[in-house]
Amino acid sequence: MDSITKRHLTEQELSRIVCAACGGHVAITGQDYNNDGWFNSIYTLSLSNGENIVVKIFPLADIPIMRYEQGIMTVEVEVMRRLHGDKIVPVPEILFHDPAGELVGSEVYVMEKLAGRSYAGRRGEFSPEQQELIDTEMGRLCRRMNDIHDSAFGYYADGGRRAATWPEGFAIFVDDLLADAHDKDVPLPLPAGDLRGLMLAPEGRYDDVTTPSLVHWDLHDGNVFVDDDGRITGLLDFERAIWADPLMEFNFGALFYRDAFNRGYGFDGLQTAQQRYRRIVYDVYLDLVMVVEAYYRCYDDPKHREWTRGMLDRDLGRLKELA
Numbered sequence: 001m002d003s004i005t006k007r008h009l010t011e012q013e014l015s016r017i018v019c020a021a022c023g024g025h026v027a028i029t030g031q032d033y034n035n036d037g038w039f040n041s042i043y044t045l046s047l048s049n050g051e052n053i054v055v056k057i058f059p060l061a062d063i064p065i066m067r068y069e070q071g072i073m074t075v076e077v078e079v080m081r082r083l084h085g086d087k088i089v090p091v092p093e094i095l096f097h098d099p100a101g102e103l104v105g106s107e108v109y110v111m112e113k114l115a116g117r118s119y120a121g122r123r124g125e126f127s128p129e130q131q132e133l134i135d136t137e138m139g140r141l142c143r144r145m146n147d148i149h150d151s152a153f154g155y156y157a158d159g160g161r162r163a164a165t166w167p168e169g170f171a172i173f174v175d176d177l178l179a180d181a182h183d184k185d186v187p188l189p190l191p192a193g194d195l196r197g198l199m200l201a202p203e204g205r206y207d208d209v210t211t212p213s214l215v216h217w218d219l220h221d222g223n224v225f226v227d228d229d230g231r232i233t234g235l236l237d238f239e240r241a242i243w244a245d246p247l248m249e250f251n252f253g254a255l256f257y258r259d260a261f262n263r264g265y266g267f268d269g270l271q272t273a274q275q276r277y278r279r280i281v282y283d284v285y286l287d288l289v290m291v292v293e294a295y296y297r298c299y300d301d302p303k304h305r306e307w308t309r310g311m312l313d314r315d316l317g318r319l320k321e322l323a
Contacts, residue, residue: 003297005059006041008033013104014043017055020103021096021110022047036118036222038297040073040239044113051112053095058107066289066296067176068240071157073107074099076239079156079214080111083238088148089141090234114234120221130230132260137232138224139251139264146246148214156214156241166209166245167200173242174199177288184295189316195288198316198323199281205274212243219250245282247275253283254315273322280319287312 009017011028018026030046041057058073059065077099080091092111101107123131152162153169163169178192188195216238223237242248251261262269270276290308299305 002035002300003038005039005063005065005297006035007057007060007104007106008041009043009055009057009104014045014055016103017096017098017108017110018045018047018053020098021053022049022051038293039069054092054111054113056109056111057104058101060106061101064296066180066293068155068173068289071160072239073109075156075241076237077109079238079241083145088144090232091238092234092236114225114236116225116227116231116233118222119224119226119232122226123221126230134224134226134230134232135258135260136264138219139261139267141232141235141264142216142219142249142251142261143265145216146213146249150212150214150243153212153243156243162243165207166212167206169212169244170206171200174285177285177292180296181288181292184292186292186295189313198319199284201277201323205277206245208272208274209245209247209278213246215242215244215246215248216240217242217244217248217250220256245278247279248282250286252279253286254311255283255286277319277322280315280322283315284312284319287315 011031014031015028018028027048028045029048032044034042034044036042040059043055043057045053045055047053056073074097077094077097081094083089083091084093092114094109094111096110098104098108119134126134152164153166154160154162154172161172163172174196178196180186181188182192190198216235217240218237219235224235225233227233246252250256251258251265252267261267270279287308291305291312294305294308
């Protein structure tokens with residue numbers, strides 16, 4: 001997806017990054033620009049030492065971004081280093097990080113290239129039985145991440161706003177998103193105050209969430225790499241990681257619900273009215289994020305905007321039925 005947040009680097013800029021990450025004796029022998037993502041720029045580089053690396057570049061400082069996107073590359077690096085070091089789930093090793101953007105004018109990091117390819121690009125290559133095994137393993141790995149806990153809810157980043165309770169923590173996310181919509185004059189399906197009230201209903205529907213869990217929040221097939229035998233070689237894109245309710249995971253929502261994932265996770269379905277309400281709210285929240293981000297990233301595909309608006313209208317209708 002084309003976006004104004006993405007940068008195209010020159011070969012000189014890429015060489016500068018490789019020199020810092022791998023040493024001046026290593027040269028670039030091949031490069032591939034990945035346009036699948038929607039926010040950062042990603043290059044896969046072949047090197048003269050026979051290795052392959054991935055370079056990820058944050059937007060330039062003068063590009064407007066949403067509030068939750070502030071500092072998310074540093075979050076991604078910190079989470080991946082933590083998971084890699086503790087061997088909790090398979091993730092690429094971070095080889096280099098320039099948080100200050102000294103090399104090319106914006107933040108950048110380098111990681112090893114995972115074996116295999118994106119599951120999204122090759123799901124159809126596997127039999128239904130193999131797909132079920134992969135989906136089950138995705139659920140197991142997601143559960144291992146969610147079993148990492150913190151003392152407060154909110155943004156992962158150091159200095160990021162946190163709260164002692166989940167109702168307060170989720171309110172931080174909702175208020176930031178509505179402020180982003182206001183800044184770009186994004187037309188909303190309801191007045192912002194009404195939308196906030198609907199998403200943060202005060203009937204105690206968040207109070208049974210008492211432990212902040214590490215939530216990936218973007219674990220779709222495109223962020224899972226698998227090899228030719230259907231083994232998961234690694235998980236990617238931890239930039240949206242937050243301390244939250246595990247039910248916020250993308251995989252429990254309307255877009256990505258799979259029985260095999262739930263079995264691997266050990267999830268028995270939505271058992272209470274509070275859980276059912278929260279899960280629909282999280283669908284609405286994600287829909288609204290995708291609607292608002294289009295105004296920041298200036299996507300040129302009108303079908304994408306129609307699709308996200310349609311999902312938001314649908315899920316708001318579901319939410320109103322439970323309110």
